[in-house]
Amino acid sequence: MNKASAGARGMGPFRRTRPMNLFADIRALTLDALADLARDGTIPEGLETGNVTVEPPRDPAHGDMATNAAMVLAKPAGLKPRDIAEALAAHLSADPRIAEAEVAGPGFINIRLAPRVWQDVVGKVLVAGTGFGRSGMGQGQRVNVEYVSANPTGPLHVGHTRGAVFGDALAALLEYSGHDVTREYYINDGGGQIDTLARSVYLRYLEAHGQEVAFPEGVYPGDYLVPVGEALKAEYGDAWVDRPEEEWLPAIRAFATEAMMDLVRTDLARLGVKMDVFSSEKALYGTGRIEAAIEELRGKDLIYRGTLEPPKGKLPEDWEAREQTLFRSTAYGDDVDRPIQKSDGSWTYFAPDIAYHHDKVGRGFDALINVFGADHGGYVKRMKAAVAALTDGTVPLDIKLIQIVRLLRDGQELKMSKRAGTFVTLSDVIDMVGPDVTRFVMLTRKNDAPLDFDVSKVLEQSKDNPVFYVQYAHARVMSVLRKAAEAGIDASDESLRTADLGKLDHEAEQALAAKVAEWPRLVEIAARTHEPHRVAFYLYELASGLHALWNRGHEDTTLRFLQDDPDTSRAKIALARAVSIVIAAGLGILGVEPANEMR
RNA sequence: GGGCCCUUAGCUCAGUUGGAUAGAGCAGCCGACUUCUAAUCGGCAGGUCGAGGGUUCGAAUCCUUCAGGGCCCGCCA
Numbered sequence: 001m002n003k004a005s006a007g008a009r010g011m012g013p014f015r016r017t018r019p020m021n022l023f024a025d026i027r028a029l030t031l032d033a034l035a036d037l038a039r040d041g042t043i044p045e046g047l048e049t050g051n052v053t054v055e056p057p058r059d060p061a062h063g064d065m066a067t068n069a070a071m072v073l074a075k076p077a078g079l080k081p082r083d084i085a086e087a088l089a090a091h092l093s094a095d096p097r098i099a100e101a102e103v104a105g106p107g108f109i110n111i112r113l114a115p116r117v118w119q120d121v122v123g124k125v126l127v128a129g130t131g132f133g134r135s136g137m138g139q140g141q142r143v144n145v146e147y148v149s150a151n152p153t154g155p156l157h158v159g160h161t162r163g164a165v166f167g168d169a170l171a172a173l174l175e176y177s178g179h180d181v182t183r184e185y186y187i188n189d190g191g192g193q194i195d196t197l198a199r200s201v202y203l204r205y206l207e208a209h210g211q212e213v214a215f216p217e218g219v220y221p222g223d224y225l226v227p228v229g230e231a232l233k234a235e236y237g238d239a240w241v242d243r244p245e246e247e248w249l250p251a252i253r254a255f256a257t258e259a260m261m262d263l264v265r266t267d268l269a270r271l272g273v274k275m276d277v278f279s280s281e282k283a284l285y286g287t288g289r290i291e292a293a294i295e296e297l298r299g300k301d302l303i304y305r306g307t308l309e310p311p312k313g314k315l316p317e318d319w320e321a322r323e324q325t326l327f328r329s330t331a332y333g334d335d336v337d338r339p340i341q342k343s344d345g346s347w348t349y350f351a352p353d354i355a356y357h358h359d360k361v362g363r364g365f366d367a368l369i370n371v372f373g374a375d376h377g378g379y380v381k382r383m384k385a386a387v388a389a390l391t392d393g394t395v396p397l398d399i400k401l402i403q404i405v406r407l408l409r410d411g412q413e414l415k416m417s418k419r420a421g422t423f424v425t426l427s428d429v430i431d432m433v434g435p436d437v438t439r440f441v442m443l444t445r446k447n448d449a450p451l452d453f454d455v456s457k458v459l460e461q462s463k464d465n466p467v468f469y470v471q472y473a474h475a476r477v478m479s480v481l482r483k484a485a486e487a488g489i490d491a492s493d494e495s496l497r498t499a500d501l502g503k504l505d506h507e508a509e510q511a512l513a514a515k516v517a518e519w520p521r522l523v524e525i526a527a528r529t530h531e532p533h534r535v536a537f538y539l540y541e542l543a544s545g546l547h548a549l550w551n552r553g554h555e556d557t558t559l560r561f562l563q564d565d566p567d568t569s570r571a572k573i574a575l576a577r578a579v580s581i582v583i584a585a586g587l588g589i590l591g592v593e594p595a596n597e598m599r
Numbered sequence: 600g601g602g603c604c605c606u607u608a609g610c611u612c613a614g615u616u617g618g619a620u621a622g623a624g625c626a627g628c629c630g631a632c633u634u635c636u637a638a639u640c641g642g643c644a645g646g647u648c649g650a651g652g653g654u655u656c657g658a659a660u661c662c663u664u665c666a667g668g669g670c671c672c673g674c675c676a
Contacts, residue, residue, distance in 0.1 A: 055615060058622080068618060071656065081656075105619045106656060151676065191676050281676090311601080311672055324673075335602055335672090342674035349676045377603050378671035401604070403669090445612075448604060450669085452611075461638045464625060472638065483635050525615060537613060540623085551640035554631070562635050576635095598638070 020124055020132055021520040023065065026097070026111065027054040030067050033091035042087045043077045054111075056518065063100070063110035064514060070107040081107030118513035119501035125516060125578035126497045130585035133519045137527060138179030144360050145171045147371035148268070148275075149186040152260035153197045155224055156267040156426040159373060162451065163402045164426070165442040165591070167371040168273045169532035170400070172589045177527035182365070183276045185264075189257045190281035190352055196220065197260065198252040202240070204229025205252075209241055228259045257282075267426045271435050272591050279359070284352045293358035293390070294340065294351065302328040302389055308336060327354070332385035354386045361391050368397045369530060374448070377401055398530055402447050408454040433458055436592045440467040443536040443590055461598065466540050470583060471595040473543035476550060477580035478596045480561045484573055489566050496574040503571035508549055508559060513575060515545045519582050532589065539586045546579050 031049055038045045052073070057066040070085035077084065085103040092101040092111065100112040125132045147167025150160045171181045200220040203213045208229045215221045232255060240248040261278070268275065284290055297303050306326050310319055325341040327350070340351040360368055368387060372379070380399045387397040407414045407424055414424060429438055432455045441458050444466055445451040463469050484491040504510065519538070526534040553560035561576050563569045584594045 051616085053616085053618085055618090057619075058614090059620070062619070066618080068657095071618080074656075108619065110619095188676055193676065308673060319673080322673075339673060344674075346674085348674065353676090374604075374670055376671085376676090379676095380603070401670090403604085449612080450605090463639075465638095466624085468638075469624095472636085476636070476639090480635055487635095521615085528616085533613090534615090537623090540613095544623085547639055548641085550635080551631085551637085554634060554637090554640080557634085560635060598636080 020128065021135070021524065022117070022121065022517045023054050023056075023521045026065055026113075027052065027067075029095055029097070030054055030069055030088070030092065033088055034069060034073070036091055037084075037087055043073065043079065043084060047073050047076055049073070056514075057108075057110065060511075062104065062108070063102075063112040065111040065113070066108050067111065068108060070103075070109065074107065085109050115505060115510055116502075118510040118517065119504050121513050121517040122501055122504065122575050122578045123497065125581050126493055126574060129493070130581055130588060132581065133176070133523045133585055135177040135520060135524055135527070137177045137524050138174060140178065140180050141366045142180045142182070142364060143174050143367045143369060144182045144184055144363075144365040145174070145369045145371070146184045146186055146360075147171075148264075148273070149188065149371075150264065151188045151191075151193055152257050152264060153193050153220060154222055154260065155263050157423050158405045158407055158426065158429055158453070159402075161271065161426045161429060161438065162405050162442045163371050163373060164268060164271055164273050165439045166400065166402055166447055166532065168271075169439070169443055169535070169590050170369065170371070170530055172591065173523070173527050173532050173535065176585075176589055177523055179527075183274070184360075185275045185278045186356060187257075187261065187278055187280045187282075188349075190285060191349060194253050194257060194282075195249065197256045198249055199245075201225050201228050201232065201252055201256040201259075202245075202248065205232045206241065208233040209238060211241075224263065225256075228256060231255075231259065270430050271426060271438065279356060281352050281356065284355050284359075289359065290347060290351050290355040293355040296358065297327060297354070297386075297389055300389060302331060303340070304328065306337065308339070327382070327386065327389075329382045329385035329389075332388040334381040334385045338382045350382065350386075353383065354390070357383070357387050357397070358390050361387065361395055365395065368395060370397065370399045372399055372401055374401045374403045400447050400530060403445075403450045405442075406450060406452045408452055408457075410456045411454065429453075429455070437467050439591050440470070440536060440587075443533050446531065446533050466536070467592075468598075469547075470539045470543045470587070472598055473546045474580050474583045474587075474594045475596060475598045476546065477576045477583075480573060480576050483562055484569065487562065487569075489562075489569050489573070491570070491573050491577070493577065496570060496577055499570040499574045500567055501571055501574060503568050504575055506559060508552055509572070509575055512545045512549050512579065515542050516578050516582050519585070535586050535589050539583055539590075542579060542582060542586075546576070 030052060034043070034047070034049060034052075037043045038047070049069075052067065052069045054065050054067045057063065070081045070088060073084055074081040082103060085107045089101040089103055089109050092098050092109065097114055097117050098111060099114045102110050104110050145167055148156070148160055148164045150156055156164070168183070171183045175181045196219060203215060203219065204225045206229075207213050207226070232252065240252075294303060304326055305323055307321050307323050308326070310321070322343050324339040324343065326337040327340050329338050330336065338350055339348055340354070342348055357368070370383070380401070383399065384397050387395060437458050441453055442451065458465055458467060461468050481491045504513065522534060522538045526532060549559060561569070561572045563572065580594070587594050
């Protein structure tokens with residue numbers, strides 16, 4: 001079913017992945033040192049070391065890395081933190097990678113790495129290319145990311161765009177960190193809104209036949225249905241003109257849904273989003289798959305006939321108690337049990353959703369992720385309950401809620417109203433700013449924070465525009481490579497790999513290399529937390545580091561990338577090139593093309 | 600009435616499975632262009648992390664109560 005999975009498991013490529021996460025390396029070194037201390041009796045054997053961290057300190061004055069090992073272990077070891085720290089620091093200092101390990105504060109060990117370590121990072125990036133930062137963390141785990149999943153009733157709008165970008169970046173991030181990812185779109189083509197769509201298209205069909213048509217309340221008035229009506233005429237002629245709804249509804253439903261999905265696919269393609277799988281809700285009906293999923297739950301005594309308590313607070317006017325078929329979602333943390341059948345016996349939307357997730361689980365995924373709009377927040381608990389019930393808790397479902405986008409122009413909000421037909425589509429946004437800017441800006445906020453998207457500001461070429469700022473850093477490096485070539489220096493990656501990186505001896509250069517070295521760790525954190533925005537923020541910081549070093553070359557010409565001595569030049573260019581490679585890798589995850597020049 | 604999310608500098612927001620003196624950009628003030636792109640950079644100033652209580656060596660982060668904002672709350676998906 002999925003070609004990548006076979007190779008990704010067992011003896012596959014992840015077995016060979018060399019960890020490039022420097023922080024993980026030093027943590028391993030720390031654990032080794034602790035094991036030595038246990039062996040010689042300084043600390044007890046068998047201490048739990050899961051909470052030992054090695055991370056970059058906030059304050060650079062505290063060195064390159066800091067570990068909390070002594071503080072975490074003090075209590076279980078029955079020793080003073082500083083005593084453990086002293087012994088541990090002594091052990092760490094013996095490693096050639098450690099220039100200095102000193103005890104500070106309540107028992108931190110501040111570690112300063114040998115310059116050689118930072119120089120090596122640059123070399124590793126040049127060898128690994130944009131694969132520097134790839135991780136085996138996911139161990140080939142199969143993850144399904146479901147996103148967009150918009151009702152096929154019209155073109156995608158700005159809100160969908162954010163979900164699309166988020167889901168796509170998350171999928172890429174998970175792939176980069178060693179997961180086997182399937183990108184999936186669930187087509188909500190089973191509900192009553194498709195009838196509305198069909199009736200709306202029918203009116204456009206009549207229009208195409210020259211009839212004067214009024215658009216009553218409750219149909220979709222959008223112009224985008226005009227060509228669908230015309231296409232319908234082209235295919236079926238006047239066969240359905242002035243015929244009763246029963247005759248044409250099913251056929252036009254199918255026709256219109258297909259047309260809308262074409263629209264959606266076109267929009268997604270413009271954004272650079274390519275789904276692996278489209279799953280249809282409608283296709284679940286009449287196949288017995290909904291019934292099968294419900295039966296599975298019934299077998300676990302999670303389906304029953306019952307009557308729900310009326311909702312607290314404002315009571316709907318027409319509320320009356322009814323007996324319904326309910327799913328016992330409270331058994332898995334939901335607040336109330338949820339109906340899966342309407343009072344007329346047909347399924348609620350929840351039932352096919354259960355079947356759909358049953359299907360996903362049946363396809364063998366190890367983890368599921370759904371990207372929903374924030375207005376679906378009330379749906380999270382029951383969906384998680386359903387998946388937990390279907391899999392006995394063995395397959396985690398994470399649901400990421402995407403907050404609204406406020407679209408602005410010159411600081412003025414563009415008010416949107418679907419009824420007035422003034423909503424801004426994904427296509428409109430791409431026309432205005434292009435796919436790269438759209439994607440990057442959509443990821444400059446955490447998913448659960450509202451996002452202001454000012455279409456005039458994001459095109460500004462200034463540092464308050466993060467897209468530009470990051471692209472500019474990349475373009476600057478490309479400029480250096482061009483200048484180097486003009487000066488007769490071989491600045492190809494092959495050549496730079498052989499550069500004498502020992503010449504990168506300045507603290508400012510090592511600081512930038514240190515930022516580069518954070519990339520693999522950042523990837524793992526972002527992947528673990530399912531937060532691709534972290535990549536965008538990191539790229540901003542990395543770009544900032546490059547700009548800073550660049551400008552130091554104004555005062556101190558020895559810090560400029562291009563030097564009179566070719567060997568020195570190549571070492572410095574190698575550093576710049578490493579930065580550009582990591583920027584390219586990060587932008588790749590976000591789905592943004594790096595710029596070679598900004599003119 | 601209940602559930603979920605949010606509240607961090609004047610503004611917009613980051614903040615690492617709990618870590619040291621809480622960061623960035625914008626706005627404000629001061630500075631750097633005979634230069635690989637000044638479309639950039641450096642510095643100053645700016646905070647009871649919504650409020651109270653708790654957990655512990657240590658809390659913006661975890662628990663709890665409260666306040667304010669958003670989304671949702673049987674037969675719409």
